[in-house]
Amino acid sequence: MRYLLLPILLLSSCRQDKNTAEETQSNEPTSMRIESERPLMGTLFRIITYAKDPQEGYLAIEKSFDLAEDFSNRATDYDPDSELNRLTKSKPGIPIAVSKELFDVLILAKKLTEESEGLFDPTLGPLTHLWRKTRRTKEVPSEEAIAAARSRCGIGFLAFDEKKQTVTVKRQGLQLDLGGIAKGYAADLIYDHLAKEGFTQTLVAAAGDLRIGDAPPEREGWNIGLRTFRLKPNKSLPLRNCAVSTSGDLFQNVTAGGKFYSHLIDLQTGLGLTTRRAASVIMPEAKMTDPLATAACLSNNPKALFRKFPEASIRIVYEDRKIPSIITGVFTE
Template sequence: MQTVSLAREAMATRFELVLNGSDPVRLRSAGEGALDEVDRQEARLSLYRATSEISQVNRLAAGTPVTVSPPVFSLLEECVRLWQSTGGAFDITVAPLMRAWGFLRGTGRMPTEEAIMAARAKVGMQHIRLDAARRTVHFEREGMMLDLGAIGKGYAIDEAVGLLRDDGVVSAFFHGGTSTCYALGRPPAFSGWRTAITRDELGAPAARPASPPPEDPAPARETAVTVVELVDASLSVSAVKGKAFESDGRVYGHVIDPRTGWPVQGAQLAAVVGPGATKTDALSTALLVLGEPEMDRLAAAFPRYGFLSVTREPDGTERIRATEGFSRLHAVRSRIDPDPHE
């Protein structure tokens, strides 16, 4: 059995791919094709590329309906469904709020109440019109913007994994920036890809395999929230730590609640496991916004997915809770127990 490892910078992060099989030349070719697919999706979806379909929509859709490709239109339809299912917690129109808070291209700043109100008027999937017959996108309000940052990596990974399957690859681990990963099949001689969800002070998420996956994988016990075992499944981890600033003794992170216009408070880390990276990517952001009290509702709406939440209580203590689907189906070594209410 041969192992081939590949990596590429894309979507402002590093994508890494490990493939196992008998023919390293064929594995490398398949892996390069998968990474090329990530590049193609970035060219279509990036908010920061002037030539992307999303940038074209952002420039023109307030004035006239804009035609997009079938894959992009299908993804936007999925974004609408996720927005509806999460009660607006997942919303790809949040970019005006990100800009108001200084997070779109910077590290953040405190906006005025007027700036927040003005940005909120430009946010909301209810102000987008998708015409399936014409495959067009139209904004009902000036200044609206689409930002697929909370779903783009997962979607790109799903599309790339589809190509790997078409090429006959049966064992691979693919991650984008360690925050979203997909485990294809099993690694040689192991029952699944063991992946640690770690954090630095309840912040920096990581979803990276131990290779080979030992019985008690790195990182060390004190840094791991849990270890999950994945087979033909995806894991996404979202956290508030990253871009942040302090004002009047309070820290404001880059994850904005599109319903209120303010950064998320309380929730520190959210993880979602399930059969597809597109949904786990989006739902991990939604869970971070909604918080642990809404986790049961998400689990009911998405029964094939498992959810985990880490919250910092006002007294500084750490609360970790997971749905039964997360704990029973995926947890290998954990500091959590299944939710007793399920």
């Protein structure tokens, strides 16, 4: 599970000029590159877009940020009064009406939990909280604490009524963590709003998740640099009309008891992975690439997993050079 998304994808710099001289001389208004940032979900969201009217562009950007911030406030597990936490603290067996955005992301999370056979699972919150404690204290949790946390995990502890848009918690002590899907979902919310307003030459960057629209003027695509275990990108791709997510432990890790642990939870142990790997996934939407990048990192058989997602391109590299990398689709070009 990727609980805190990682800034492993590096957006390489683009020119900030106007369109070509020929376009400048025409009667058509030229598109200007504009960009803005806002702190959201424990990271910095960045939007770059091209607009013929910069004022209209900035207004659309701010509205899209507002939509993402509203979703973030609903879906965070850090705020005890968030809609997500009010749901998890509700009395077991009582259907709770939730907002459309929270319902949609939970339904998708349930589907992906089943398709990934639990490699991605939003109900692993109890184990997430143990990892956060380990990061603070540098102490490995006891086997008893891990077993107690495991007993409160399981997607079967949630029931959904799609007609009434309600969610029922079946077990007391359930903790939901949407850290492995919420940033991708928010990036899609931002892009979809901007595209609806006519700003399709857009890139949304949310830590390790990118949602990419049409290519910038006079370019083949957005030039995206990929990082794995080092800060310097070792490859770049010109991409357009897709999403890219990378999961790994470049920034989110802890050393406890003399041993390295990733923030990616190993389902076999209930602790962070102790072997380093990084996975990147390209698909049409970030709400899919975000959780599936986590699943790709955790899977012992990524090729079998991604046969369920034939439209995906994947790139998985391992620090242990004895383990061959897995590279498919766009990443082979």
